[in-house]
Amino acid sequence: MKLRKKIIAGNWKMNKTISDAQELAASIKLELAECREVDVVLCPSFTALKTVSDTISDSSIKLGAQNMHWEPDGAYTGEISASMLRDLYCHYVILGHSERRTYFGETDAIVSHKVKAALAANLLPIVCVGESLEEREAGRTEEVIQTQVENSLTGLAAELKRVIVAYEPIWAIGTGRTATPEMAQDVHAFIRRVLTGLSDAETAETVRIQYGGSMKPANAAELLAKPDIDGGLIGGAALDARSFVEIVRHGM
Ligand code: PGA
Numbered sequence: 001m002k003l004r005k006k007i008i009a010g011n012w013k014m015n016k017t018i019s020d021a022q023e024l025a026a027s028i029k030l031e032l033a034e035c036r037e038v039d040v041v042l043c044p045s046f047t048a049l050k051t052v053s054d055t056i057s058d059s060s061i062k063l064g065a066q067n068m069h070w071e072p073d074g075a076y077t078g079e080i081s082a083s084m085l086r087d088l089y090c091h092y093v094i095l096g097h098s099e100r101r102t103y104f105g106e107t108d109a110i111v112s113h114k115v116k117a118a119l120a121a122n123l124l125p126i127v128c129v130g131e132s133l134e135e136r137e138a139g140r141t142e143e144v145i146q147t148q149v150e151n152s153l154t155g156l157a158a159e160l161k162r163v164i165v166a167y168e169p170i171w172a173i174g175t176g177r178t179a180t181p182e183m184a185q186d187v188h189a190f191i192r193r194v195l196t197g198l199s200d201a202e203t204a205e206t207v208r209i210q211y212g213g214s215m216k217p218a219n220a221a222e223l224l225a226k227p228d229i230d231g232g233l234i235g236g237a238a239l240d241a242r243s244f245v246e247i248v249r250h251g252m
Pocket of ligand 1: 011168173175212213234236237
């Protein structure tokens with residue numbers, strides 16, 4: 001048996017109306033309803049969660065959200081809690097995406113609060129980390145990644161097994177510039193070493209690390225063949241059923 005089951009998640013970002021989302025989820029379900037070899041996750045916007053949840057309810061495809069607040073309830077206008085996501089049958093939640101970090105001021109400390117709240121509510125967090133182009137060119141990739149991983153995932157102990165890490169180099173997101181499989185593998189192996197430091201080797205070996213950043217049908221097979229690349233977090237290519245399904249098939 002493989003140690004880590006691959007996980008391919010579609011991050012639809014701020015795209016798709018309810019009816020568009022329903023159509024996309026239905027097309028994906030036509031092809032992947034019975035998929036057991038790979039964990040398939042769809043992460044629509046909040047407004048489409050209910051519709052997508054209903055659409056995929058009789059399949060093996062799982063639902064994820066793109067963000068949540070860390071408090072269970074209260075006066076947080078515009079925010080959504082973990083239990084609200086559970087109510088809609090979400091299994092996963094993306095946390096600390098670089099767009100949240102860049103445009104909405106999310107820090108590692110905020111991400112850490114959210115990770116703990118998600119786990120407490122039985123949601124599996126997909127925790128995003130990644131360096132900017134400037135940081136990579138300055139040779140600071142490992143330092144930046146280490147800080148993000150350690151500070152976002154501090155104090156979890158055995159719970160770390162339930163976390164999914166997504167390595168998303170910022171310079172590769174939505175740009176068409178992908179990290180080479182070798183570049184990505186190096187960072188994934190490094191992340192696993194950092195995870196070992198946070199827990200132990202056995203725990204770190206079970207954590208799934210996704211790659212994200214312009215992953216598409218043409219480059220998915222090579223990336224997913226690398227030993228420490230355990231799946232993908234797909235943006236642009238997840239908005240088209242055929243390309244998303246093709247990427248999932250490369251993970252089988
Ligand atoms: P992309 O986005 O596939 O469009 O590069 C990935 C992501 O931001 O999760």
